[in-house]
Amino acid sequence: MSETTTRDPAARAPGRPRSERAEKAIIEAVLDLLAEESGVAAVSIEAVAARAGVGKTTIYRRWPNKEALIVGALAAAKRPLHDPEHGSLRADLVELARQIGAERGDRHARCFWNVVGGAEKHPRLYARYRNDVIEPRREVLRRVLRRGLERGELRPGVDPEVAIALLVGALAHKTPRDRLPEGFPEAVVDTVLGGIGTEAALGTNAER
Template sequence: MSQTRERPPAQAAGGSPGAGGSQSSTGAGRQPGAARPPGRPRSERADKAIVEATVDLLAEEGGVAGVSIEAVAARAGVGKTTIYRRWPNKEALIIDALAALKEPFPAPVGASVRDDLVAIAQAFVSNKTDRKRLDCYWSIMGGAERYPDLMARFTREVIEPRRDVIRLVLRRGVASGELRADLDVETTLWLIMGALAQRARAFGVGPVPDDFATRVVDTLMTGISGH
């Protein structure tokens, strides 16, 4: 069942603003609520408070159902109209809040596939060491079936651009001969991300070792290297 989008009371008779949702950029370096109408200058402090309040509610209240524009406004100390001037609906706000949780992957330097993959893997793991980030992310994943439209958009706008960075490195490695010519890029992508994500969320085994990301890449490279 798709989520019901909220809209400001003033729009009730005339249709919701921005029917297509906010046009967000990728998760790498994206600024919350990038598109806005002309008018009063935006307050970076208000933007930050709104995004942080959304993240807190996602983590504390068990996901999307626990977030409302009213609750975000109250926690951020702003009016609902302040939020609606920046985001057309709850979905757009949540997408930007989730994007803000993820540090951008480092741009591939190109010196070697191994070095690029290690840098990406280390950035991926660093995203998973913050308890609030993990609680927020897994609360969203737990309710994915109830909010298919939001999850599809989250995957498209935030997750896929990050996966594309890994795909780029792997395909470049195939082209340069560093990796096997018959490499299955998609399977290799999931081997990397799956190992890192599952280790980060594993309970009872302690924190992720500092060298875990490097070990994952080096172990994988023994099987996919072109030499």
């Protein structure tokens, strides 16, 4: 019997789980280092390899440089925003605000603050992070606002980017260590809608 016919295909199966474990260990190592006080400066290929227990070549096979490695780890950790589609602008925005608020105390929030804090020193890294990680999340907010506009719940001419800045800025104005008060996401949404919403949106608020 030939070597090809006697080789068991299942014998190659363990390779994939090992690869997945290595990738997870690398991502965890990047996030651990990035969450430290020195932030981006703490992350190097050597430091990540040592903490993850892998060789540098294992990292380079997946990410060509430090910038790609950091953005890849942040993209893996940052949960995509779920588009609620409740049929009500307020209900959708409240759910999104709760999703964003719930992330404040986690490790990724500290990583985000450290990346933002290092934006001036690492402009390309920050620009790529915004494009690859933040923009897809902002697009969910844009879709919710567009639906609200189509239903007549937003005043005509409202700039979605301004509305997003108001919502996200209010939820991110404190450090990750500061817990948001109970009901804060709802209060933010209601305050913003009080300025940009129509009677249709405000009527929905009164009925909740």
